[in-house]
Amino acid sequence: MAKQKIEVKGTEILVFSKEKEDYISLTDIARYKDSERSDYILQNWMRNRSTLEFIGLWEQLHNPDFNSIEFDGFKNESGSNSFSMTPKR
Structure with a gap:
């Protein structure tokens, strides 16, 4: 599984590649909204x-x-x- 980071609006977002499919870290995206409470951001979204x-x-x-x-x-x-x-x- 290849891992790389992209930068979006000054925030590093982890991207995984597996079998020609890309997966992006929702946790990293949530950290952009609130770096200390990203778990709550995900919980509310889910x-x-x-x-x-x-x-x-x-x-x-x-x-x-x-x-x-x-x-x-x-x-x-x-x-x-x-x-x-x-x-x-």
Whole structure:
């Protein structure tokens, strides 16, 4: 997996390349918004229903071990005030 950094608006963003596919670090992008609380930026972004639907679609296409039944539970909860999602969940 090749790693390189690009600079965007004065912030270094890590880019991974694997099998002709590029992946960009969302954590690095969140650090641009708030360098001390990037985890909260990601958590708030991930609780958005549209974001969760996009992640689910990407996982269905690219992850043969994707657990769609478990994901449906997360998706059904998304958008409610009590719902939270983290990168580790």
